[in-house]
Every structure is written in structure tokens, then in C-alpha cells.
Amino acid sequence: MADKIKDAKIIFVVGGPGSGKGTQCEKVVAKYGYTHLSSGDLLRAEVASGSERGKTLQAIMQKGELVPLDTVLDMIKDAMIAKADVSKGFLIDGYPREVKQGEEFEKKIGAPCLLLYIDAKGETMVKRLMKRGETSGRADDNEETIKKRLDLYYKATEPVITFYTSRGIVRKIDSELPVDEVFGHVAKAIDDLK
């Protein structure tokens, strides 16, 4: 496994709920042809399949909590293996959510060369999620769950950024700007890899 993807770049995309991770990842896919793997989307696909495992996941996500580490990691790993032969790079969106998830990812898969830290203010994220909730159909895009997701983000996920900052691979992106300007900074960070 590790050999199969050893030449591909691994980019972690980390930021609060509603910060704009998915929006920026789509643009990176369009420009650079990287493979976008959203851990949230993988989990939601499992829920949509109606499997027993999906039912358990649905209950956890509806509460705004984190699903067990091994579950998400196995899903990401399987998805990466499936694309390993054709992918020159992977955007791992919404993962790691806690330092331990990052450590396990590196043990089982490999090291990231870049962490894009998509940064928006708490009030901006809440506003965007409430708006998205009007059409997303996501069970977790409601006021109560959004608050829990934000709290968990500050408590569990922000330490991830500190952890990788000490390794020198974090690029902080101001996501309060208009989408295309945000993307300008994202593209710069990726171009600087070469």
C-alpha cells in the first residue's frame, strides 16, 4: 500500500465546519486533477447505503460527534488504494480531526507534504452552515449540531494545526475572502510544492 501511493502528494485540508474546505477542494480538482477524498462524504455514502454500519454512523454524526478513528481511516485508505494507479495527488478533506487521527494516518498510509488550513471566523462558519442547511439535506446542518461541531473543532482539531505547524508544512488560508481569492492563495501553496 505505502509503495503504491509513495509518489503521490498527500495534502491534508483542515478547517472548521463550513470554512470552505469542500469548495476549495473542488477547484483544486479542476485545476490540478488531484483526487478529492472528503472523509465526511465517505461517511455519508456509507449512511446512504443503508448498511448496519451506516446506521451507527448516522447516529454519531447527527450528534456532531466523531466516528471511531479506525472506521474513517479504513475508508480513506480503501479509497486511496482504488485511485493509487491514476492519481498524482490526494486531497484529504476533513481529516485528521484530532492529532491521533493524523498519527495513525501516517503509520498506515504516509506523510502529508502540505496542510491547508482553511481559516474562517466562528460566526462566518455558522452563517454559512445555516445557509447550506436550507438546501443540503444534511442531518447535521442545524443550529444545535452546528454548535457542537464547532466546539469539537476548537477542542480536538485545532491542536492538529499546532502539531503540523511544528513540522513546517502548514499554510494558513484566509477563507473570509471571496471564493476565487481564497483559491488564489490555495493555488499558490500548491504551486510552491514543486
Ligand SMILES: Nc1ccn([C@H]2C[C@H](O)[C@@H](COP(=O)(O)OP(=O)(O)OP(=O)(O)O)O2)c(=O)n1
Ligand atoms: N475524520 C472524520 C470526518 C468526519 N467525521 C464525522 C463528524 C462530522 O461532523 C461529520 C461530517 O464530516 P464533514 O467533514 O462533512 O464535516 P464538517 O463539519 O467539516 O462539514 P463540512 O466540511 O462538509 O462542512 O462526519 C468524523 O467523525 N471523523
Ligand SMILES: Nc1nc2c(ncn2[C@@H]2O[C@H](COP(=O)(O)OP(=O)(O)O)[C@@H](O)[C@H]2O)c(=O)[nH]1
Ligand atoms: N462567501 C463565501 N462563502 C463560501 C466560501 N467558501 C465556501 N462558502 C460557502 O460556505 C458553505 C460551506 O462550504 P463548504 O465548502 O461546504 O465547507 P466545508 O464545510 O469546509 O466543506 C457553502 O455553502 C459554500 O457555498 C467563501 O470563500 N466565501
Ligand SMILES: [Mg+2]
Ligand atoms: Mg465539506
